[in-house]
Amino acid sequence: MTSTIRSAIVADPGHTLLALDFDGTLAHIVDDPTRAFAHPRSVDALARLGAVLGQVAIVTGRPVPQALELGGFEGRAGLERLVIYGQYGAERWDAADGTTTRPDRPxxxxxxxxxxxxxxxxxxxxxxxxxxxxxxxxxxxxxxxxxxxxxxxxxxxxxxxxxxxxxxxxxxxxxxxAPGNDKGDAVRRLVAALGAKQVVFAGDDLGDLPAFAAVEELRASGVGGLLICSASTEQDALVSRSDIVLEGPDAVAGWLEELADEF
Ligand SMILES: [Mg+2]
The missing domain is CATH 3.30.70.1020 (Trehalose-6-phosphate phosphatase related protein; domain 2)
Incomplete structure (x- = not known):
């Protein structure tokens, strides 16, 4: 299954959505969350993938400004079409025009x-x-x-x-x-906007489960789905539902580099 969807991504990158959680997936969990920077190798690989895939997106519990500061995504060549869903999908930032949409404070x-x-x-x-x-x-x-x-x-x-x-x-x-948003909603919106035929989601924690569920639903409707767990000793809820289990953000970086090397 894993190799089938990988072939589909390589054959049709324009209809591929790559969506990733931030903390614990792109960035190591550290004692000071204001120092949880995205893995530089992952950002490099995302910039290469951003130039070829239909959509690359970050879907995080962090507010958008923090994800931007810790990710170093803004202004990066290759990430001109990056989308960040922050606060579990409640806010959205578009690299294309630099705007953030955010509802009022509940x-x-x-x-x-x-x-x-x-x-x-x-x-x-x-x-x-x-x-x-x-x-x-x-x-x-x-x-x-x-x-x-x-x-x-x-x-x-x-x-x-x-x-x-x-x-x-x-x-x-x-x-x-406030209730009403989760990472699954963000994934569904991204898939619908792109008309994605392949979707990859990578996460590490309980807040990613709705995104996993969304990908599982999409699979049932014929969209190719690939679920990646960035594993840790703190949380194993995603492991059994994942197609690929990687040992934390370093391994995620390696996997993204391998995918980028396909193009
Ligand atoms: Mg996380």
């Missing part, structure tokens, strides 16, 4: 931002890092204490339900965001 997020610091302190979690993404708020527990994430999981779910927000769990992070 009212429940405004309320959450106001109450969260005290709420966490009352639960002995005053040391966690709160990241306000605008459309979502993430609570990061990396480096703060093993088990804290598990302790916070149920009360945060209750709080989210109270405010009408969705919960997005991840590797040492729980994010609360």
């Amino acid at each position: 009212e429940p997020i405004v309320r959450l931002a106001g109450l969260l610091p005290d709420w966490l302190a009352e639960r002995g979690a005053g040391d966690v890092r709160i990241e306000d993404k605008g459309l979502a708020i993430a609570i990061h527990t990396r480096g703060v204490g093993d088990g804290l994430l598990d302790t916070l999981r149920a009360p945060l779910s209750d709080l989210a339900a109270e405010l009408g927000l969705a919960v997005e769990p991840g590797r040492q992070v729980i994010e609360l965001r």
Whole structure:
């Protein structure tokens, strides 16, 4: 199956969508998320692929400005048509004209931002890092204490339900965001816009599962789909659903280079 779709991509690159998650897939997970830069070899390979494939896209939980800063995609030759879906598909950036479309900050997020610091302190979690993404708020527990994430999981779910927000769990992070967007929606929109006949998606974490599900659905409707897991010791939920399992961002870079070498 893997070799069949690879041949289809090489034969018909113009109808191929290559979509990738950012953290843990293009960039190594590091203690300081503001230093999680995209693997330079992956960016080089994406620039080569961007020139030949119908569409290359990044689909990430990060806000678009962070993905741009950490990815070094802007102004890069070969990535003139890159699309970035940020915040799980809620915002979109087009390299072609440099514009970002972003909905207004949801009212429940405004309320959450106001109450969260005290709420966490009352639960002995005053040391966690709160990241306000605008459309979502993430609570990061990396480096703060093993088990804290598990302790916070149920009360945060209750709080989210109270405010009408969705919960997005991840590797040492729980994010609360407005419901209605996920990475699967972003993949479906990209496939529809291109009329893609082949779609490749690579991810590493629970937030990528809706994109995996979208590719599985697309396969059932005749689109060629290739699912890649960027594996880690922290999360194995994607492994059994993947066609290719790669050992983290270094291996993802190698795989992208091999694909780029086909052209
Ligand atoms: Mg990720």
